[in-house]
Amino acid sequence: MKGNEAIAEAAIQAGCRFFFGYPITPQNQIPEYMSKRMPQVGGCFLQSESEVAAINMVYGAGGAGARVMTSSSSPGISLKQEGISYIVGAEVPCVIVNMVRGGPGLGSIQPAQSDYYQATRGGGHGDYRMPVLAPGSVQEAVTLTQDAFDLADRYRTPVMVLGDGLIGQMMEPVDMDQAADRKPAEDLPAKTWAATGHKPTDEAPRAIINSLYIDPVVLEQHCMKLQAKYDAIEAAECRWQEEMLEDAEIVIVAYGTTARIARSAMRKCREKGIKVGMIRPITLWPFPEAAIRATLKTAKKFLCVEMSTGQMIDDVKLAVEGQRPVEFYGRTGGMVPTVGEIVEKLESMNGAKTGVEQLLNQTGAALDQAANAAQKTFASIGQKIEQKVNDPAFVQKTEELKQKTGEFAGKALDGLAKGATLLGEGLNKAFGALSGLVSGEKKNDNNDKEGNE
Amino acid sequence: MEKQFLIAGFGGQGVLLIGQLIAKAAMREDFEVSWMPSYGPEMRGGEANCAVVISDEEIGSPLVTEPPVLVAMNKPSLAKFMPKMAPGGILLYNASLIEDVELRDDVTVIPVPCNQIAEELGNQRTANMVMLGAVLGATRFVGADSLKETLREWLGEKRAAMLDINWQAIERGQALNA
Numbered sequence: 001m002k003g004n005e006a007i008a009e010a011a012i013q014a015g016c017r018f019f020f021g022y023p024i025t026p027q028n029q030i031p032e033y034m035s036k037r038m039p040q041v042g043g044c045f046l047q048s049e050s051e052v053a054a055i056n057m058v059y060g061a062g063g064a065g066a067r068v069m070t071s072s073s074s075p076g077i078s079l080k081q082e083g084i085s086y087i088v089g090a091e092v093p094c095v096i097v098n099m100v101r102g103g104p105g106l107g108s109i110q111p112a113q114s115d116y117y118q119a120t121r122g123g124g125h126g127d128y129r130m131p132v133l134a135p136g137s138v139q140e141a142v143t144l145t146q147d148a149f150d151l152a153d154r155y156r157t158p159v160m161v162l163g164d165g166l167i168g169q170m171m172e173p174v175d176m177d178q179a180a181d182r183k184p185a186e187d188l189p190a191k192t193w194a195a196t197g198h199k200p201t202d203e204a205p206r207a208i209i210n211s212l213y214i215d216p217v218v219l220e221q222h223c224m225k226l227q228a229k230y231d232a233i234e235a236a237e238c239r240w241q242e243e244m245l246e247d248a249e250i251v252i253v254a255y256g257t258t259a260r261i262a263r264s265a266m267r268k269c270r271e272k273g274i275k276v277g278m279i280r281p282i283t284l285w286p287f288p289e290a291a292i293r294a295t296l297k298t299a300k301k302f303l304c305v306e307m308s309t310g311q312m313i314d315d316v317k318l319a320v321e322g323q324r325p326v327e328f329y330g331r332t333g334g335m336v337p338t339v340g341e342i343v344e345k346l347e348s349m350n351g352a353k354t355g356v357e358q359l360l361n362q363t364g365a366a367l368d369q370a371a372n373a374a375q376k377t378f379a380s381i382g383q384k385i386e387q388k389v390n391d392p393a394f395v396q397k398t399e400e401l402k403q404k405t406g407e408f409a410g411k412a413l414d415g416l417a418k419g420a421t422l423l424g425e426g427l428n429k430a431f432g433a434l435s436g437l438v439s440g441e442k443k444n445d446n447n448d449k450e451g452n453e
Numbered sequence: 454m455e456k457q458f459l460i461a462g463f464g465g466q467g468v469l470l471i472g473q474l475i476a477k478a479a480m481r482e483d484f485e486v487s488w489m490p491s492y493g494p495e496m497r498g499g500e501a502n503c504a505v506v507i508s509d510e511e512i513g514s515p516l517v518t519e520p521p522v523l524v525a526m527n528k529p530s531l532a533k534f535m536p537k538m539a540p541g542g543i544l545l546y547n548a549s550l551i552e553d554v555e556l557r558d559d560v561t562v563i564p565v566p567c568n569q570i571a572e573e574l575g576n577q578r579t580a581n582m583v584m585l586g587a588v589l590g591a592t593r594f595v596g597a598d599s600l601k602e603t604l605r606e607w608l609g610e611k612r613a614a615m616l617d618i619n620w621q622a623i624e625r626g627q628a629l630n631a
Binding site: 026165173261338 | 487
């Protein structure tokens with residue numbers, strides 16, 4: 001199925017019976033599909049006069065306790081922001097699909113991920129967050145759309161499914177049997193707050209769906225209540241996928257379609273012996289910070305790949321807390337990064353050494369020189385010893401010694417990178433001492449080498 | 454094992470369908486598949502293309518930027534995508550519509566007179582099926598039975614009578630480089 005159609009059917013199977021929307025490429029198959037399917041299941045499809053109208057219809061249907069969805073693409077989602085903010089304030093559950101296209105403005109109709117800030121930072125006015133789910137395949141788009149309805153009901157919040165033009169347009173095999181007739185999670189609270197025209201009771205008092213709190217004391221309390229809700233979501237609902245992280249020295253962070261392209265690049269780099277792994281955030285908010293921090297034990301560098309000029313990279317940097325460099329590769333405006341481009345970037349990252357590694361290389365060079373010096377000394381003593389030096393066994397021993405030193409240096413690198421500066425200082429001293437051992441002439445050689453590097 | 458296809462031509466030539474049938478037939482043989490159409494302000498007569506990836510593991514990129522197999526149904530598509538082909542790839546082009554072009558010598562070139570064969574069969578609309586058959590013959594991405602079953606399923610009961618003519622077209626294409 002096409003991603004857009006799969007999302008629409010998944011919503012219906014999850015009990016969505018109201019869809020309000022306004023056409024925009026590249027998500028038009030969602031309303032098109034809904035217009036056909038909703039009447040078949042006794043639901044309501046309505047093409048509104050504008051995006052603003054659509055989101056306010058969602059507000060109304062959600063306020064009455066129905067499972068409701070709207071979908072749009074970037075410029076249309078911008079128009080919906082006022083309504084989303086109201087829906088958050090009034091704590092109304094609903095699902096919003098954004099098939100992101102290139103921006104700003106009307107932009108292009110090709111895929112993009114440049115609405116990351118808008119989606120994860122709230123987007124509309126006021127102090128709020130909203131769960132954002134980013135599918136990486138058509139099958140996952142189905143699962144996440146259905147989960148979105150449960151999440152929305154559980155926390156009384158709008159939930160955004162953030163795809164891009166590729167996810168919407170791509171056709172992949174989908175197991176719809178698994179998704180068929182998906183019932184709401186059994187432990188969801190009853191919607192006693194919903195304005196259904198019911199007679200007020202103790203369990204379900206008079207329902208008022210509203211986001212206006214004139215008294216700042218009361219509004220602050222309301223905001224703190226929302227904040228407590230966000231804390232609970234952060235604690236319980238964060239999702240991500242880990243790939244090839246066990247020994248990953250470069251960790252890619254990418255989501256959605258970009259993660260798939262990055263996955264191909266990762267596999268290519270692995271074939272070349274470059275230790276690349278990947279974290280794919282599935283929830284963009286809450287962001288899998290802890291999972292990213294957990295990779296610090298092997299990761300030397302991070303690469304954030306996005307179809308934007310760099311938005312999620314901020315969250316990656318916050319997660320890494322400045323402990324490692326975080327680099328970026330992205331295309332924007334509807335352009336999609338290619339596997340080759342990402343491989344090239346990863347190769348250049350693998351080639352370029354960090355400052356610490358450079359220091360260790362220098363140390364290594366000094367050790368090499370010390371070994372050379374030793375060899376020369378031996379040579380001057382006599383032919384026999386020279387033979388000894390050239391003897392394969394001796395060469396091998398020297399190599400072993402160098403390897404061991406290398407191993408030590410590797411361990412030192414880890415320690416140093418983790419902030420064990422003492423060790424670094426010790427290493428510096430060792431380096432200094434070694435340099436001292438080597439004659440002035442050889443030191444110059446060393447400097448030449450550095451220049452070449 | 455991963456196989457990538459890029460199929461391009463005029464809108465209306467059935468290029469998206471060629472891709473869909475390749476993907477569906479491979480799905481029938483339990484491969485992972487993806488089908489990604491170009492989309493945009495397109496129309497009949499405009500340019501259309503789709504990327505198909507078949508793999509025995511989870512598919513990474515659904516896009517095909519350096520096609521190992523390129524199907525060009527018309528001249529503009531050939532001009533656009535042939536330079537992007539991976540060396541050693543397979544180029545199948547519609548020889549009925551593409552003449553007098555300089556072809557790359559580092560790829561296997563298979564001319565397929567799609568429209569001519571379709572005309573011989575008495576149904577111009579099977580030109581894309583001739584090409585699909587040629588792709589099957591050149592790459593053997595699935596067994597012929599899988600493709601036939603896929604076609605039967607796609608035609609459905611309403612158009613079941615069309616199976617024969619379409620399958621003939623596929624067989625003619627396949628025979629070109631079997």
